[in-house]
Amino acid sequence: MSFRAIRVFKDEQGHRVDTVTLEEHELHEGDVTVAVEYSDVNYKDGLALAHGKGVVRTYPLVPGIDFAGTVESSAHASFAPGDKVVLNGYGVGEGHDGGFAQKARVPGDWLVPLPEALTTRQAAAIGTAGYTAMLSVLALEDAGLTPDSGDVLVTGAAGGVGSVAVALLARLGHRVIASTGRPAEADYLRDLGAAEIIDRAELAAPGRPLGKERWAGAVDPVGSHTLVNVLAGTRYGGTVTSCGLAQGPDLPGTVLPFILRGVTLIGIDSVQAPMDRRVRAYERLARDLDLTRLEKMTTVVGLDEVPDVAGRILAGQVRGRTVVDVNA
Structure with a gap:
């Protein structure tokens, strides 16, 4: 046929x-x-x-x-x-x-x-972007991040990974800082649950090896200078997940966040992730993702x-x- x-x-x-x-x-x-x-x-x-x-x-x-x-x-x-x-x-x-x-x-x-709680349309709306966001959230949780740990930053927040990450983290009780280069999307991001919006320009240019400690965790689908600045602003013992390269595949930074603040950088691979982790991610998406926000x-x-x-x-x-x- x-x-x-x-x-x-x-x-x-x-x-x-x-x-x-x-x-x-x-x-x-x-x-x-x-x-x-x-x-x-x-x-x-x-x-x-x-x-x-x-x-x-x-x-x-x-x-x-x-x-x-x-x-x-x-x-x-x-x-x-x-x-x-x-x-x-x-x-x-x-x-x-x-x-x-x-x-x-x-x-x-x-x-x-x-999962029975999801339709095929909702599964496609989640897609690799949402599934990657969930893998990132799981990695942050496995590293010990809780809502009491402090703010969580999401870069590229208006994109596919970022949007789902903001919605998930907010639903789980975290105070979310959303970084975007599109000011017109501020209301959209607040509606997803972001408590604070920052301009991506704060993170996109070369910065200092260490900055003010601002967030306890972060989800970064951007890479390059943005990821370096995210690491520089992470609190002592915090965790950052790297899951994309929208700005670039390079990492033009230093080891200082790792050896002076004990920051952990976790790579997120969605393509070859083991099946048990995929199943866990979809079970959590079915439970923790606000499907009304997914629709929006x-x-x-x-x-x-x-x-x-x-x-x-x-x-x-x-x-x-x-x-x-x-x-x-």
């Missing part, structure tokens, strides 16, 4: 993107076939559609690093037709056909059973609108989460 998909190609004309009709046998190998209901657009998806450099490892490819839907057929012991599932990472949308299609076929070991940060588009959204997400013009209804 044929279905619609977005596919990227590379030929003598270079990298190009088309909306095509595929047959199931054209998909990559796997032991579970899923009727995709929703996907979402992430920064990495924007790169895959724009030029593919550093993201797309094989052509032709269906991009989309996330999807949620219903199992159609399965040769995997853990899944049966009718099961609701979600997938994030594992190279899907990079080296294996992904979620920008009405069907997907993947190894069952990559799929997470969807979510925009839904159809498959044909994805290339435009991808361009805008690379330009920093997209706030919150963009869900793709692949059947619209």
Whole structure:
């Protein structure tokens, strides 16, 4: 049975993107076939559609690093037709056909059973961004952070990871400081639960190796000078999670926050995270994420609108989460 998909190609004309009709046998190998209901657009998806450099490892490819839907057929012991599932990472949308299609076929070991409290639309709204935010929150908690520890900073707060991190931390009782370069988003961030808004300019330029101790923990999807300044402003014994590189992959700082204040820097990997941690993250998202706030940060588009959204997400013009209804 044929279905619609977005596919990227590379030929003598270079990298190009088309909306095509595929047959199931054209998909990559796997032991579970899923009727995709929703996907979402992430920064990495924007790169895959724009030029593919550093993201797309094989052509032709269906991009989309996330999807949620219903199992159609399965040769995997853990899944049966009718099961609701979600997938994030594992190279899907990079080296294996992904979620920008009405069907997907993947190894069952990559799929997470969807908690009953979440719909497939909500799972796509969470996506890699929200799942990464939850992994960051779990890491902060495992390091001992509690609401009594002090303020928690979230950088890139109006983006996908940042929006969910703000909502989660606020719901869990933390006083959240949100950093953004878009002043117009202040009301949006306060509505998500931020208690204080700071301009990203305070953090984006080269700064001092150590600054005033301002926050007990932080979630940083930005990297570069921003992460260095976040570390410099972290209180003694505090913890910072690094989960992105929106400003850059470099870390142009010093070891002083680590050896003078005992600050801990934890790297967050969402692509190859162990399954038990994925399941834990989704169980906590189902319990701790305010789904009303998730809805407020979510925009839904159809498959044909994805290339435009991808361009805008690379330009920093997209706030919150963009869900793709692949059947619209």
